[in-house]
Amino acid sequence: MKGIVKTFPGVRALDHVDFSLRPGEVHMLLGENGAGKSTLIKVLSGAYTRDEGDILIRGRRVEIHSPMDPLELGLRFIYQELNLVPQLDIARNMFLGGEPRAMGFIRQRELYDTAARYLEKFHMNLDPRAVVGSLSVTQQKLVEIARALVKEAQVLVLDEPTDVLEDRSRQDLFGVINDLKKSHGVGFIYISHRYSEVHQLGDRVTILRDGKNEGTYNTSEITLDQIIEKMIGRRIEAQYPLLQPPGEEEALRVEGMRQKQKLKGISLKVRKGEIVSVTGLMGAGKTELGRAICGIDPSDAGEVYVEGRRVRFSTPERAIQSGLAYLTEDRKTLGLIQAHSIRDNYGLPSSPRLSRLGFIDHGAISREADQFMQKLNIKAPSRETRAGQLSGGNQQKAVVAKWLGTRSKVLVFDEPTRGIDIRGRSEVYALMKELLDEGIGILMLTSDYNEALEMGHRVIVLYRGQIAREFKRGEATEEDILRTAIGAGTN
Amino acid sequence: MQAGSSISTRSQIWKGIQPLAGLVFIYLVFAIASATFRTLDTAQTILTQAVILGTLAAGPTIVLISGGLDLSIGSLFVLVAVVIGLLLNAHVPIALVVVLSLLVGALCGTLNGAITVGTGIPAFIGTLGMMKVYRGIAELLGANQDMSKFPASFQAIGAGYLIPISIMVVSFILVYVFLSRTRLGYNCYAIGGSNEVSRLAGVPVKKYYLVYYTIGGLFAALSAIIQASRLNFTNSSWGNGMELDAIAAVIIGGTSLSGGVGGIGRTVIGVLIVTTLNTGLSHLGVSSSWQRISIGIVIVLAVWLDVVQRRRELGA
Numbered sequence: 181m182k183g184i185v186k187t188f189p190g191v192r193a194l195d196h197v198d199f200s201l202r203p204g205e206v207h208m209l210l211g212e213n214g215a216g217k218s219t220l221i222k223v224l225s226g227a228y229t230r231d232e233g234d235i236l237i238r239g240r241r242v243e244i245h246s247p248m249d250p251l252e253l254g255l256r257f258i259y260q261e262l263n264l265v266p267q268l269d270i271a272r273n274m275f276l277g278g279e280p281r282a283m284g285f286i287r288q289r290e291l292y293d294t295a296a297r298y299l300e301k302f303h304m305n306l307d308p309r310a311v312v313g314s315l316s317v318t319q320q321k322l323v324e325i326a327r328a329l330v331k332e333a334q335v336l337v338l339d340e341p342t343d344v345l346e347d348r349s350r351q352d353l354f355g356v357i358n359d360l361k362k363s364h365g366v367g368f369i370y371i372s373h374r375y376s377e378v379h380q381l382g383d384r385v386t387i388l389r390d391g392k393n394e395g396t397y398n399t400s401e402i403t404l405d406q407i408i409e410k411m412i413g414r415r416i417e418a419q420y421p422l423l424q425p426p427g428e429e430e431a432l433r434v435e436g437m438r439q440k441q442k443l444k445g446i447s448l449k450v451r452k453g454e455i456v457s458v459t460g461l462m463g464a465g466k467t468e469l470g471r472a473i474c475g476i477d478p479s480d481a482g483e484v485y486v487e488g489r490r491v492r493f494s495t496p497e498r499a500i501q502s503g504l505a506y507l508t509e510d511r512k513t514l515g516l517i518q519a520h521s522i523r524d525n526y527g528l529p530s531s532p533r534l535s536r537l538g539f540i541d542h543g544a545i546s547r548e549a550d551q552f553m554q555k556l557n558i559k560a561p562s563r564e565t566r567a568g569q570l571s572g573g574n575q576q577k578a579v580v581a582k583w584l585g586t587r588s589k590v591l592v593f594d595e596p597t598r599g600i601d602i603r604g605r606s607e608v609y610a611l612m613k614e615l616l617d618e619g620i621g622i623l624m625l626t627s628d629y630n631e632a633l634e635m636g637h638r639v640i641v642l643y644r645g646q647i648a649r650e651f652k653r654g655e656a657t658e659e660d661i662l663r664t665a666i667g668a669g670t671n
Numbered sequence: 672m673q674a675g676s677s678i679s680t681r682s683q684i685w686k687g688i689q690p691l692a693g694l695v696f697i698y699l700v701f702a703i704a705s706a707t708f709r710t711l712d713t714a715q716t717i718l719t720q721a722v723i724l725g726t727l728a729a730g731p732t733i734v735l736i737s738g739g740l741d742l743s744i745g746s747l748f749v750l751v752a753v754v755i756g757l758l759l760n761a762h763v764p765i766a767l768v769v770v771l772s773l774l775v776g777a778l779c780g781t782l783n784g785a786i787t788v789g790t791g792i793p794a795f796i797g798t799l800g801m802m803k804v805y806r807g808i809a810e811l812l813g814a815n816q817d818m819s820k821f822p823a824s825f826q827a828i829g830a831g832y833l834i835p836i837s838i839m840v841v842s843f844i845l846v847y848v849f850l851s852r853t854r855l856g857y858n859c860y861a862i863g864g865s866n867e868v869s870r871l872a873g874v875p876v877k878k879y880y881l882v883y884y885t886i887g888g889l890f891a892a893l894s895a896i897i898q899a900s901r902l903n904f905t906n907s908s909w910g911n912g913m914e915l916d917a918i919a920a921v922i923i924g925g926t927s928l929s930g931g932v933g934g935i936g937r938t939v940i941g942v943l944i945v946t947t948l949n950t951g952l953s954h955l956g957v958s959s960s961w962q963r964i965s966i967g968i969v970i971v972l973a974v975w976l977d978v979v980q981r982r983r984e985l986g987a
Contacts, residue, residue, distance in 0.1 A: 476870075476871060495873075495875070496870060496871050496872070496873050497873040497874070497875055499873075500872075500873035501873070506871065508871065513865070513867070513868075514865075514867055514868055514871060515868070516868065517861060517864035517865045517868050517931065519864055519931060519932070520860065520861065520864050520931065524857075524860065524861065527857070528858070528861045528868070528869065528872040528874065529872035529873050529874075531854050531857055531858060531874075532854070532873070535853075535854040535857075538853050538854050538855065539852050539853055539854070540852055540853060540854050540856075540857045542852075582872070586873075
């Protein structure tokens with residue numbers, strides 16, 4: 181791609197960007213949110229039409245105007261969200277739209293035989309007859325890659341493929357990628373927010389900032405610090421704020437929380453002004469714990485106390501009344517109504533407080549929404565801006581605002597910084613610290629061990645629905661946590 | 672971001688105006704084409720004609736915004752009409768007849784809501800079933816019954832222009848206040864925008880759905896009362912396809928079938944577009960079959976416009 185320019189009203193999203201990919205390499209594409217990564221990919225995929233510049237494949241100029249064009253040129257795109265039909269099996273998904281046919285009928289045997297052959301060729305240990313919906317997220321990602329390769333893909337574009345994956349699954353995915361680039365000469369464009377992956381996986385790296393190419397380097401010749409410096413244009417200092425010691429008073433106490441096979445009797449305590457990190461592998465029970473505490477999913481046994489008072493509830497409604505708030509890991513679909521304004525998203529959980537005799541006090545909602553936008557530094561033109569138009573960091577702040585409006589005493593933060601860029605993360609952390617100063621207790625559920633260590637007064641590691649171990653601040657390293665999380669060293 | 676948002680507010684306003692512009696356009700076309708159309712009398716007729724559809728459509732406006740759907744309101748309409756006829760034949764006092772028929776409508780609406788939220792059956796299927804059930808009951812109750820020649824005091828409800836139009840206007844105002852001022856109405860948009868986000872935010876989603884469906888049933892009953900009073904008879908063959916007419920008017924006005932977006936003002940416009948089109952075409956001597964065809968085209972056009980705009984917004 182040479183000299184690509186794309187302008188939106190008021191913004192030059194891409195400013196003469198050059199980008200090249202060699203066969204058989206993994207090329208990391210890095211940049212903060214809004215740096216132009218996705219715009220560049222959308223120009224390549226035909227979702228956007230470029231204003232200037234050329235796209236060349238093997239030295240030949242090509243035209244990409246519609247989403248069909250890149251497919252014919254051997255380009256495939258794998259997005260963050262899964263793009264498979266969950267009700268169909270692996271083989272049907274792999275050949276969707278291109279099934280082997282005879283006289284209009286699908287040749288079943290050939291379909292499954294070919295699928296099995298491909299899966300073996302790519303060293304993916306998967307059964308072509310397995311229904312996709314029953315697979316793990318990693319396996320589904322692999323199926324997506326296999327589907328792309330079946331159609332003779334020369335270039336694979338992966339947009340944050342590991343964001344939803346846990347550590348071990350990432351290694352599996354990396355194995356497949358390394359294998360494919362060596363044996364099949366496939367080129368990969370790889371977008372990620374996890375900077376540790378740059379050196380693990382990448383051959384070269386290109387850094388975008390404000391729509392410009394800040395340079396392309398061999399990964400062996402650049403350090404992570406240098407990359408981050410180029411990405412944000414200045415060195416970042418302390419990404420994590422300094423935490424003050426917590427108060428003495430109890431904010432939240434959970435005793436013997438049980439839920440079928442997911443939670444096997446979990447007890448914990450969070451004091452006012454304290455962050456307790458809960459971490460563990462995917463499936464260890466973090467989200468289940470948060471949802472059970474906040475009455476979203478029913479639990480089989482267990483008691484919850486807020487500020488020492490026992491709360492009995494079975495619905496989120498009651499949990500909110502007792503001062504609990506669950507900030508979901510899935511901001512896009514569960515945290516905010518994307519098509520509605522910041523104001524209306526803010527008002528939703530507070531509507532009982534902000535209404536008299538069933539009538540809504542619109543003035544109060546607007547006033548409070550404005551106050552919170554200012555206090556939490558939510559960057560948006562106005563309170564009427566739709567939630568879907570906000571960046572990840574600002575969306576998270578809008579979610580926090582929404583729950584602060586309910587006068588919560590305990591916030592259960594599920595993956596507070598997932599999908600948020602560095603600058604946004606720092607802001608979220610700073611915000612969490614401010615909440616502590618106001619006497620709020622935070623239970624942070626996170627799969628980012630570094631975050632768990634740096635932002636928690638204590639770290640609780642879950643293993644298969646039980647507390648494997650609790651570490652005090654400064655007592656553990658990421659390795660210790662990982663070892664505990666995978667069940668090594670526990671009985 | 673600044674530029675993008677001002678564009679979106681502008682297109683938002685434009686989107687709100689479009690149905691109104693469409694209505695004015697349609698009205699002007701007929702006014703130019705037909706001398707009998709451009710009279711105050713015809714305008715009054717259009718408004719009166721709009722009363723039955725308008726009061727009926729007030730219900731699905733709320734239900735569609737909440738992300739629900741009630742296909743049974745046409746059958747509910749006829750069921751209530753038959754109940755009215757039977758009660759009047761039994762010489763029940765008029766006030767009681769009105770109260771009882773509204774009650775029947777409300778209860779049937781609640782039942783529809785209970786079926787959809789209680790069982791998890793999709794609203795389309797659940798209310799499709801109830802559509803058959805209510806019509807069947809209406810036919811059983813109304814078989815071999817002469818339900819006509821009602822007392823004058825009952826006929827007064829739908830007589831002339833003033834009372835029926837006032838009932839419609841008051842209904843619209845009530846729905847407007849409900850949607851824009853009450854907590855139930857405010858949360859209606861959120862529930863339609865996302866059920867789960869609303870549930871997690873502590874909104875008693877299921878309970879609220881019962882209310883929305885109940886209101887839908889209430890307006891179906893009100894509409895039936897006015898019709899029975901105007902025509903001075905009731906019949907168990909009424910109301911065929913009326914639920915779809917009402918939903919069509921709501922959609923033409925610009926309320927989204929997928930929930931979370933809409934308002935009663937849009938429904939008013941939608942109802943007037945449909946009624947003006949029908950009245951105007953009649954004035955030009957166009958047959959009812961062609962009227963149906965043109966309404967059909969308007970529905971498709973209106974929704975297509977909406978889809979095109981939404982796609983452009985996403986692409987921008």
